[in-house]
Amino acid sequence: MRHNSVLFHFLIYTFSFFTLINTQNVCQSILDPDAEVEEIATGIEQPEGPVWKDGSGLLFSDIKGNKIYKWTEENGKQIFLDPSDSTNGLTYDSEGRLIAGQMGLRRIVRFEDDGSQTSLADKYEGKRFNSPNDLIVKSDGSVFFTDPDFNIPGGQKNKELSFNGIYRISTEGNVQLLATLTLPNGICFSPDEKKLYVNDSQAHKIYVWDVTDDSTITNKKLLYTIPVWGYADGMKTDKDGNIYCTCSSAVWVISSSGELIGKIDLPSNVSASNCAWGGTDSKTLFITAGNAVYKIRPLITGVDKRNSIQPEKLKLFQNYPNPFNPSTILNFYLPSRSFIILEVYNITGEKIDTILNGILQKGSHEIHWSARNLASGIYIYSIQSGKFFDSKKMMLRK
Secondary structure (H helix, E strand, C coil), X not given: CHHHHHHHHHHHHHCCCCEEEECCCHHHXXXXXXXXXXXXXXXXXXXXXXXXXCCCEEEEEECCCCEEEEEECCCEEEEEECCCCCEEEEEECCCCCEEEEEHHHCEEEEECCCCCEEEEECEECCEECCXXXXXXXXXXXXXXXXECCCCCCCCHHHCCCCCCEEEEECXXXXXXXXXECCCEXXXXXXXXXXXXXXXXXXXXXXXXXXXXXXXXXXXXXXXXXXXXXXXXEEEEECCCCCEEEEECCEXXXXXXXXXXXXXXXXXXXXXXXXXXXXXXXXXXXXEEXXXXXXXXXXXXCCCCHHHCCCCCCCEECCCECCCECCEEEEEEEECCCEEEEEXXXXXXXXXXXXXXXXEECCEEEEEEEECCXXXXXXXXXXXXXXXXXXXXXXXXXX
């Protein structure tokens, strides 16, 4: 009977394109496990830089397609600008004017209301930028941006600067080098603008600096290292200061203290490039990934579950990491001292391993499981305690 239940749960999860998971216990999570992801736009060569504006909808870049698209609920995807000179990150200033990292012209550009373009900066100490990537506008009107070198027009032979920098453009147009990283990419402020977060794509690390005197960053610290292969890319913060960082096929949610809160998984064959808050209440997260754009309302609403007591029923969480090789972590919560059976099956319903078979105490439990001797593929792990049964899929990729 248990085998049939396992296969039933497997079929349900197979039809899911996304899985929103918690990697710690429920009282620490801000993510809604019932949130669903919706694909809203497809047919994009390289989507990037989503940004929302009330009354206008979502804009996002298509780097390879050399366009900026606009998306609204009413009209779907439409061309906003063609050509765009390979814009990447997009944002708005306090006057509602669009500002972009324009990689094709190696500059930060502002799009005026009359359709003209104003170059805000294209050089540092007489040398052209590499390929301005992502950017943010501070409340005082200054622009902070990253300038890695992986999209220099014409390739590395055209690189003029000997480093990859993080910059600030003052309201007077002065360009200030703030710091350097191997491959600086995603950039965002804390809600109070006292912290600046920038990730290093190559090392998939997120760094944090103190912002002093509105124009200088100091006291660099490593906030979090994303434990997967892939490039750390665009980032945003929520109103509570948590960081949402795209890397590999997921959006990683990190607290301001550097703890992993949760992870929004994407299909394994796509790579997330950026994200942005939007919608009429700013609670929808738009994600560019692969050749499409998605949206999800990931946060718990209504009752504040972050401050609630532990769940009243046994809870099985998604394994982490997923996909994995060769080991992964299985998490579950017991509301009371219980006899539990934790098992792993292949997709045919054949039992592969019995991980636990006994009594455990109340609380959160974390189990490290190795599939070193198994072949790549999809497996099912299940938990049973009395009349309670649940299962989830996981992918071993060697």
